[in-house]
Structures are given as C-alpha cells and as structure tokens.
Amino acid sequence: MxxxxxxxxxxxxxxxxxxxxxxxxxxxxxxxxxxxxxxxxxxxxxxxxxxxxxxxxxxxxxxxxxxxxxxxxxxxxxxxxxxxxxxxxxxxxxxxxxxxxxxxxxxxxxxxxxxxxxxxxxxxxxxxxxxxxxxxxxxxxxxxxxxxxxxxxxxxxxxxxxxxxxxxxxxxxIGNGTSIIIMVGIIARLPIALKQEIESRFTGNSGGLIMLVLEIVALFAVVMFTILIVQGVRKVPVQYAKRIVGNKQVGGVRQYIPLKVNAAGVMPIIFAQALMFIPNALIGVFPKLQDSWLHQYSDITSVTYSLTFAFLIIAFTFFYTAITVNPTQMSDDMKKNGGFIPGIKPGLATSTFIDDVISKITFPGSLFLAIIAILPSLAVKFGIQQEFAQFFGGTSLLILVGVVLDTLQQIESYLLMRHYDGLMKTGRVTGRTGIPAAGGSTAAL
Incomplete structure (x- = not known):
C-alpha cells in the first residue's frame, strides 16, 4: 500500500x-x-x-x-x-x-x-x-x-x-483517445449493471450476499485470465551479426521477436458478432422465418448460438492473423539487418519457421478467445443478469483490459524516464493491440 x-x-x-x-x-x-x-x-x-x-x-x-x-x-x-x-x-x-x-x-x-x-x-x-x-x-x-x-x-x-x-x-x-472513450462508455454502464445484479440477488430466493461475492470472485478470475491472454507472447530469439559502422561496432546482440498469442485482438469477435446478427435481421425482414431454424440464433444463451459463435471466432482469428502477420516480410527484414534465428537458415527456412510458430500459438489463442467470448452467455445461464453478464467476457472485457494495460504502460514509461520506480516492483507493464487506427495495425473496440 x-x-x-x-x-x-x-x-x-x-x-x-x-x-x-x-x-x-x-x-x-x-x-x-x-x-x-x-x-x-x-x-x-x-x-x-x-x-x-x-x-x-x-x-x-x-x-x-x-x-x-x-x-x-x-x-x-x-x-x-x-x-x-x-x-x-x-x-x-x-x-x-x-x-x-x-x-x-x-x-x-x-x-x-x-x-x-x-x-x-x-x-x-x-x-x-x-x-x-x-x-x-x-x-x-x-x-x-x-x-x-x-x-x-x-x-x-x-x-x-x-x-x-x-x-x-x-x-x-494519456493513452489512445478512441480506445479510452470506448472504455469510459463501457465503464459508465457498470454501476447500473451492478445495481441491477445486487437487487436481483437480494430479491426472493436468489442466493443473497454469498452468491454476489462468488460472482465478484468469478469476475476477478475472468479478468486475470483475460490479462493472461492479452499479454501472452511467444519469444523467438534473434541473433544479429556484428558490423562495423564508421568507427563503431554494432550488432552482435541477441534479441527476440514477441509473437502474440492473440495477435488478432478483438477483431475476430467483432466480425463474428456481425455475422451472428444476420439471422435476426432476416427474421425482421421475413417474419415467416420466425419458426425456422434461424430462430435458434435469436437466443444468445442457446447451445447452437454459442457453438456457432465460437467456431466463427476461431476461424476469423486464423484469417485475421494470416492477413496481418507476414512471416515472409519479417524474414526479409531480419535478413536485411543481418539477423537470424539460431539454428535456422535465413530466407525461406526462417519464414517457414515463423509461420509454423504462429500457427501453433494461434490455435490455443483462438480457443481461449472463443471461451472469453461465450462467457457472458454462460453467465446468464447461471442466473446472472444480462447487463452485468456482459462484463464477464466478450468484446467489452477485452477492450477494458487492453486499454487499461496500454494506458498503464504509457504512465510507466513517463515514470521510468524520470528515474522513478515503475508501477510494479517486478516486471513491466506490457501493452497490447487495441482499436484499429488509420493506416496501420490496431493501436482500443
């Protein structure tokens, strides 16, 4: 303290x-x-x-x-x-x-x-x-x-x-403006959602204080799990050859490429939610479809909805990672700067190795992302009010965690530049990829 x-x-x-x-x-x-x-x-x-x-x-x-x-x-x-x-x-x-x-x-x-x-x-x-x-x-x-x-x-x-x-x-x-505005909008809904949840728990036979405490503990565990996914990286070691530039020797140091477990951020969830909205839109235009199989996608707590949503998120995670992370370009940039991965030949072999690593870490990342996305519907199944259940996962939680980490990283950088201690005794706050910024990769959904 x-x-x-x-x-x-x-x-x-x-x-x-x-x-x-x-x-x-x-x-x-x-x-x-x-x-x-x-x-x-x-x-x-x-x-x-x-x-x-x-x-x-x-x-x-x-x-x-x-x-x-x-x-x-x-x-x-x-x-x-x-x-x-x-x-x-x-x-x-x-x-x-x-x-x-x-x-x-x-x-x-x-x-x-x-x-x-x-x-x-x-x-x-x-x-x-x-x-x-x-x-x-x-x-x-x-x-x-x-x-x-x-x-x-x-x-x-x-x-x-x-x-x-x-x-x-x-x-x-401080921080990314667009991301912070979205985060404040999400947080503004938290007091109302928490009030509704407290009222529901103390009304009738709903578990009372014990269930409310268990929900808060579960929410804390979900947030910790989300932070783990957002910050998770696979470090690929890179060795740079020694070079003489002018009268100075540069290079000769070992660094690493941080490949994120969840390189796609919240984008797969956003794309998947856009597709999951189509059945409801079709039912709105054609009311006769109300009694068809499309009706199963009107209930976000249904098993059909959750499984389809999870599958789309996994598919979009692989798709978005494939189009945003370019192993060939990474390999070429490494080769131009005299870098190489120990034990791997420069060029095609390096590109293949990086692609293989990305494929291996993307699957568990997409699986964990799908679990986070369907947690709100599972929370509703366990009797949590839908408004409060939104904070148990999905896009809102990922944005909250990501923006907070990004902002803390900037604050810590100011502290370290002035020779103050960081925000934590051990380790450093690592940022994340957030809301897409024009002309580049995502920078806070």
Missing amino acids: KKLFTTLSNIWKIQELKERILFTLMILVIYRFVCQVVLPGVDPAQLVNTEKSGILGLLDMFAGGAFSKVSILALGVMPYISASIVVQLLGIAVPSFQKMQKEGESGRKKLTQITRYLTVAITAVQAIGYVKTQVPEAAILIDHTMFYVLSGFVLTAGTLFVMWLGEKITDKG
Whole structure:
C-alpha cells in the first residue's frame, strides 16, 4: 500500500504527465456531459423503455448508453472504427494503400484523411437507419421529414465531435483517445449493471450476499485470465551479426521477436458478432422465418448460438492473423539487418519457421478467445443478469483490459524516464493491440 501511494505521488510530481492526465479527464467529462443531450425534436419523456439487447445492446454499451437515450452522440466512435477497419483491410489488399502505408508520416496523413471522409459517409448512412428504426414515432415532436434530415446532420456532427475528442486525447492526453472513450462508455454502464445484479440477488430466493461475492470472485478470475491472454507472447530469439559502422561496432546482440498469442485482438469477435446478427435481421425482414431454424440464433444463451459463435471466432482469428502477420516480410527484414534465428537458415527456412510458430500459438489463442467470448452467455445461464453478464467476457472485457494495460504502460514509461520506480516492483507493464487506427495495425473496440 505504501508503494502505491509513493507511485501516485511520483505521478503527480511529473508536470507533463499530470497535465496530460488532467486534460484527459476534462475531455472525458465533456464527452459524458454531451452524451446526455437528446436529439433536437425528440421528447425525452417518450424514451422510457429503450433498453437494447443483443448487438444493439453491445453498441449501446460502447456508446455509454447514448445509443438508447437517442443522444446527439448516439453513434459514438463506431463509424470511425468501421472506417478504420476498412482502410486497414484495403492496406492489405490494395497496392496503392500499401504504398501509402510505406510512405511514413506523409502516407499516414493521407490514410487518416481518407478514414475521416469514409467516416462521414458511413455515419450518414447509419444515421438514417438509426433514426428510422430506433427512434419511436411517438417521441418525434416535429415534422418527420425535417426530423430525419436534421438528425442525419446532427448525428454525423456528433460522431465527428467524438472523433475529434479522441484525437485530442491522443495528442495532448494519456493513452489512445478512441480506445479510452470506448472504455469510459463501457465503464459508465457498470454501476447500473451492478445495481441491477445486487437487487436481483437480494430479491426472493436468489442466493443473497454469498452468491454476489462468488460472482465478484468469478469476475476477478475472468479478468486475470483475460490479462493472461492479452499479454501472452511467444519469444523467438534473434541473433544479429556484428558490423562495423564508421568507427563503431554494432550488432552482435541477441534479441527476440514477441509473437502474440492473440495477435488478432478483438477483431475476430467483432466480425463474428456481425455475422451472428444476420439471422435476426432476416427474421425482421421475413417474419415467416420466425419458426425456422434461424430462430435458434435469436437466443444468445442457446447451445447452437454459442457453438456457432465460437467456431466463427476461431476461424476469423486464423484469417485475421494470416492477413496481418507476414512471416515472409519479417524474414526479409531480419535478413536485411543481418539477423537470424539460431539454428535456422535465413530466407525461406526462417519464414517457414515463423509461420509454423504462429500457427501453433494461434490455435490455443483462438480457443481461449472463443471461451472469453461465450462467457457472458454462460453467465446468464447461471442466473446472472444480462447487463452485468456482459462484463464477464466478450468484446467489452477485452477492450477494458487492453486499454487499461496500454494506458498503464504509457504512465510507466513517463515514470521510468524520470528515474522513478515503475508501477510494479517486478516486471513491466506490457501493452497490447487495441482499436484499429488509420493506416496501420490496431493501436482500443
């Protein structure tokens, strides 16, 4: 406990770090305040039963409840994340985007600009769908046509405002702005979920305090397990040959390549959830399908839903890892810099070895990711309220753990630069890959 207070006092002694933390907190307060502002022309009194479930509930959690409140920030940063993912995938498949990725800072600026324009287009389309499907007609106080047009502009401006806030946090605050905004939105739902769970446990014969304590212990264990998966790496040793550059000798040291057990991050879960939403969408368009086999995918706690969801996550983990991790390029870069893996020939043999290692660690990583993803449905099966069960796994938990680790890593780097002790007595906080950033791999879903 004494070391904790010492570390906190050291953080406060570093002027730049203190200013960045206070700036981040100020931006987050502004964001949470604006989230409460309802769209113009909407009667808030008519929005009493707008709680969302399923994929919409997940979007509402990411937006900190703004989605169900019909706020001007209802769409949050999700259109920006979608645009970032599209640009990232184009960087893998389209040569012109690959060229921009290799142009350094100028290429990054071009990709960022493209992402912003794409965000506007995606938000405009999603805004129309949102106001037509999620806003009750009884809540609209003005002419409907005027409301739809006005809401489209306001929701688009709201998403751009949130995107701007995220960029400001990244530039002048601490951590990745987009990731932190999503994390705050998720955490904002925790008090409500915890309150509902406590009320349910003390109502009737639901186990009372003992069951509540067991749930908290189980949640703590799940968080520890998730941290293990997020931080897990397979270290491949690399030896660099000695070289003479000018009058100095460089190289001759042994380093390692940290291959992540979960290199795909939260992307497989996001892709799988998008596909799992299709059956519900088909039932909504064609009501006759309600009695077909597609109805099994309406219940997230069903065995069919969980098994299909897990299978898709495993498949997408292999797919996303294959397109983002390039063993051939890693081998070529190593060869150019005079590096080699001990006992492995440079070139094709090195590429094959790295690919084999990635394949071996990706399967357990994808399996653990699938387990984390279906834990919320298992929690509901054990009687936990669905709102609180969302914190037992899935995208929300992975984002929370990843963003916290990433932010702590930045804080620790400031402490170590000023010759203070880190956040822990032993070891160092290792960051993770988070929400996709334009023009590169993921940087906080």
